[in-house]
Each structure stands twice: as structure tokens, then as C-alpha cells.
Amino acid sequence: MSNFLSIKSASDLLGVSTKTLRRWEKEGKITSTRTEGGHRRYDISTLLKNKSDNSLTIGYARVSSYDQKDDLNRQIIVLESYSSSHGWDFEIIQDLGSGMNYKKKGLIRLIKLICSYQVDRLIITHKDRLLRFGSDLIFSLCEIFGTEVIIINRSEDSSFEEDLAKDVLEIITVFSARLYGSRSHKNKQIVEQLKEVAKNLE
Numbered sequence: 001m002s003n004f005l006s007i008k009s010a011s012d013l014l015g016v017s018t019k020t021l022r023r024w025e026k027e028g029k030i031t032s033t034r035t036e037g038g039h040r041r042y043d044i045s046t047l048l049k050n051k052s053d054n055s056l057t058i059g060y061a062r063v064s065s066y067d068q069k070d071d072l073n074r075q076i077i078v079l080e081s082y083s084s085s086h087g088w089d090f091e092i093i094q095d096l097g098s099g100m101n102y103k104k105k106g107l108i109r110l111i112k113l114i115c116s117y118q119v120d121r122l123i124i125t126h127k128d129r130l131l132r133f134g135s136d137l138i139f140s141l142c143e144i145f146g147t148e149v150i151i152i153n154r155s156e157d158s159s160f161e162e163d164l165a166k167d168v169l170e171i172i173t174v175f176s177a178r179l180y181g182s183r184s185h186k187n188k189q190i191v192e193q194l195k196e197v198a199k200n201l202e
């Protein structure tokens with residue numbers, strides 16, 4: 001019975017509770033077989049068909065700080081317009097935080113949805129909107145779980161120097177709050193000088 005899953009594994013696959021599975025079975029939406037001990041077993045192919053019927057297109061937008069709110073809104077507008085023009089049912093997940101922060105609420109939710117086979121396609125405006133470092137890991141997860149990845153502005157990828165400057169600025173941003181927290185005028189000067197150096201790399 002290797003092609004069959006327990007109710008717990010089936011609920012994890014579909015991203016729903018075991019209670020929901022029992023209700024769906026009672027409503028005739030899915031079926032199960034029983035083991036000799038009376039335990040439910042669900043056919044994987046049937047579950048995946050049910051999953052595909054409920055798949056979503058997810059648009060992911062992110063900025064690093066509150067003063068980039070206008071950029072976040074622009075990303076959302078582009079993602080919504082792109083999805084609507086293709087007639088896809090979609091949801092926008094947005095994050096506010098560093099691209100080096102792997103614990104952002106929206107990113108964690110996105111990963112959970114991908115790993116439960118609920119995302120048909122993932123759309124981002126630029127590769128670095130996902131993560132500054134490690135976006136390829138998310139793309140690998142998408143490949144494993146059958147999620148298509150669409151990067152709208154792939155043709156506008158920045159140069160190595162521009163990427164380096166952005167990475168340096170991102171690192172400075174992460175640590176500057178700690179330096180500012182000490183209320184040291186000297187620390188603030190250091191941060192501003194580092195930012196200026198990073199901008200000159202572009």
C-alpha cells in the first residue's frame with residue numbers, strides 16, 4: 001500500500017486538518033480505503049488531483065524598510081496586474097524586512113504553502129525580492145513540489161557591481177539599528193560613511 005497515505009500524511013499533503021478530510025469524505029469529495037485495523041488510507045493520485053483543483057498563484061512582494069512602502073505598493077500592483085491578465089486565481093503575500101531575514105512571517109507562510117503542494121506558481125517582480133541570499137534554495141523547493149516560478153523582470157537583472165552594492169547596504173541596514181541603539185554620534189557617522197561607500201560601488 002505504498003501509494004496510500006494515512007489520514008495524518010494526507011492532511012499534511014493537502015494542508016488541511018484531519019477533521020476537514022473526514023468531512024470531505026462524508027460529503028463524497030474524496031474516498032478512502034480501510035486497513036484491517038480500520039484505519040483510513042488515501043490514494044495519493046486522488047489527493048494530488050484534489051490538490052491541483054485548489055492550487056493558487058502566489059505573488060510575493062517584499063521591501064526592507066517602511067520608507068520603501070511606495071516600492072512595495074508598486075510591486076503589488078505589478079503582481080496583481082500580471083496575474084489578472086492571465087486569468088489566474090491569486091493571492092499576494094507581502095513582507096517588510098531584510099532580504100537576509102529567513103524568519104519573516106510572509107516568507108514562512110509561503111514556504112509552508114509550497115511544501116504542502118498548494119502553490120501552482122510563484123510570481124515575483126525581481127529575484128532579490130524573495131531573498132538577498134538563498135533565493136535559489138526556495139526555487140529548488142518549488143521544483144521539488146511542482147511550483148512554477150515566474151520572475152517578471154528577469155531581463156533587468158542587475159550587474160555584479162550593483163548586486164554587491166545592494167548586498168553591502170543590506171548588511172549595513174541589518175546592523176545599523178544596533179549601532180543607533182547605543183545613541184553614539186560616532187556610530188551614526190560610521191554607518192553613514194559605510195552607506196556612502198556602498199553607493200559608490202554601483
